[in-house]
Amino acid sequence: MTFVVAVISLAGAIALLLWGTRMVQTGVQRAFGPRLRVVLARALRHRPGAFLAGLGVTAALQSSTATGLMAAGFAASGVVGLVPALAVMLGANVGTTLIVQLLSFDVAFLSPMLILAGFLLFRRPAGSRAHDLGRAVIGLGLMLLALRQLMELMAPLEQSATLRELLRMISVVPLLDVLLAAVLTWAMHSSVAVVLLVMSLAGHGIVPPEAAFALVLGANLGSAANPLLEGAGRADPAARRLPLGNLVNRLAGVALALPLLPWLAGVMPPLAGDAPRAVALFHTGFNLVLALVFLPLLGPYAALLRRWLPARPQAADPGAPLYLDPAAQPALALGAATREALRLADLLQGLLATADAALAARGGTRGTPPGSKELDEALSRLADSIRTYLAALDTESLEPRDHQRLGEIVVFVTQLDQAGSVARRILLPHAVALGRQPHPPAPAALQELRAALARLTANLRTAASLFMTEDPRAARLLAEEKEAFRTLEAEATRRYLEHLRGSGGGDALVLDLLRDIKQINSHLVAAAAYPVLERLGVLLPSRVLGTEGVAGGE
Structure with a gap:
């Protein structure tokens, strides 16, 4: 013992x-x-x-x-x-x-x-x-x-x-x-x-x-x-x-x-x-x-x-960071992270292009479009790399404006990462399901969807440019796109309800796709437009009226 x-x-x-x-x-x-x-x-x-x-x-x-x-x-x-x-x-x-x-x-x-x-x-x-x-x-x-x-x-x-x-x-x-x-x-x-x-x-x-x-x-x-x-x-x-x-x-x-x-x-x-x-x-x-x-x-x-131990030849990994230099000074590291964040916009644009291809196929796509999963995974890996890189910075030497810019980069990266998840896990399955329906959607409805997707892609380019220029006019224009997509959704909902009352049928997937596109657009506005408008002091904290306004209305 x-x-x-x-x-x-x-x-x-x-x-x-x-x-x-x-x-x-x-x-x-x-x-x-x-x-x-x-x-x-x-x-x-x-x-x-x-x-x-x-x-x-x-x-x-x-x-x-x-x-x-x-x-x-x-x-x-x-x-x-x-x-x-x-x-x-x-x-x-x-x-x-x-x-x-x-x-x-x-x-x-x-x-x-x-x-x-x-x-x-x-x-x-x-x-x-x-x-x-x-x-x-x-x-x-x-x-x-x-x-x-x-x-x-x-x-x-x-x-x-x-x-x-x-x-x-x-x-x-x-x-x-x-x-x-x-x-x-x-x-x-x-x-x-x-x-x-x-x-x-x-x-x-x-x-x-x-x-x-x-x-x-x-x-x-x-x-x-x-x-x-x-x-x-x-x-x-x-x-x-x-x-x-x-x-x-x-x-x-x-x-x-x-x-x-x-x-x-x-x-x-x-x-x-x-x-x-x-x-x-x-x-x-x-x-x-x-x-x-x-x-x-x-x-x-x-x-x-x-x-x-010779290096194994590998194809270029779109999710691998190219500009994140660990030896860079913190202020210069913010510029490197900004360059890397713009690559997220390119990857997200590739995901939107696969969704448009699925809509154009109209039944030719029987599964997830090729390459979409790889694009989504690359986007997530790159976003994680940027966030990890920024978290490791010694921020004591940064100026107040640098701290603000660091927060804006994190917001941009996170919002585009979330937009990519919506595109890959919600928008693409809906686009594939639309093509696999027994009765294809009306040409006008399909044209409206592809036009909305094209508009979303244009907004993505605007968001990437705004992330670099921080132009207040561009920020206002991008923020107004939320109202434009809200109007598109409301109009599509009205037509859907009219079809239900009239003929007893309606294409719910078209409405779902418009809502998916609207959700991705909201992420783009939050990524690039809101930080600029908030810094200018013109962004309202809430769209809901306070209790005083409600009481006054009574």
């Missing part, structure tokens, strides 16, 4: 260490995430800057995986080349060792103070930077607390003959130590936790220095394997270049370091002063040496990776 309690306690301490690491990462990401992303993107212009940026961002986030995902995203989108992205990963590998260096000293006494300070900061309003930093400070305190618990739990194990014999058997085969630590790191998704655990084992003499260094090599290998294994299902082999490149340089480092372990085990502990410090120094030194060796070789190394 005592053994079970000890195992549970050990697992709990490791879980607390992992949770503290995660709190540090999420707290820093929420406090400085957009700014860290911009810093990383700007630094990816040359090799030394990319290396230092990777080191600094990873030291702040305490996650080389998070830094690698950002670098991989920049590389996959073509914003940066493979060479600076690989330099970022070399820096990230060094950056993740800095917290181990800090915790290798006896600083566990700071844990209560850090948790208290973090708690006071965390009580600040949610969403504030102090609140998010409080989360990170609490996480650091929990890491120190978990480390102290690990040290206390390891002390009795020092006297366990069974454990000593088991670890002695493992220690005589360094390669087995490497594989064991690699699997453990892969399972825990944290090389920091594994290295701290190894430091605790080495500090109590449970594992000898040579085995401890081999376990550290395995932790480095396991942390590099995670991104590659998680991205194994990616369609484009080029997307796996960066994680594979990071894993291969770790493998090369492990292969070079393994024969040197006996010599390092005799030299480093006396120099470091104690076993835990020796483990921490070896961890940092291993990654520093790898960075010094590989940084000058990144050019030919990247060429080799491109040869191993």
